[in-house]
Amino acid sequence: MAALSxxxxxxxxxxxxxxxxxxxxxxxxxxxxxxxxxxYEDEREDGKQSCPQCNTRYKRHKGRQSL
Incomplete structure (x- = not known):
């Protein structure tokens, strides 16, 4: 049985x-x-601030500063 990764x-x-x-x-x-x-942090700080697949703007996650 294969292990889930x-x-x-x-x-x-x-x-x-x-x-x-x-x-x-x-x-x-x-x-x-x-x-x-x-x-994710690199993309929010220095990139387009959006998902590379669907281009939805990234939201701030718990414990992170807003940009």
Whole structure:
């Protein structure tokens, strides 16, 4: 039986990781495109501030400053 693995970031191919509440990190609530926290933060600070798949503007996550 194959082991279930955590989703991988489609930008850097590392583990997407968890939120401060222990839930899987979801950068885009519209299409749930797998992006890790680091790539999400980079995109919010230096990029288009939107999901690379559906172009929905990223929302601020718990514990993060608004831009």
């Amino acid at each position: 955590a989703p991988l970031c489609r930008i850097c191919f590392k583990d997407v990781g968890k939120t401060v509440d222990g839930e899987p990190f979801i950068a885009c609530s519209v299409c749930v495109y797998p992006v890790c926290r680091l790539c």
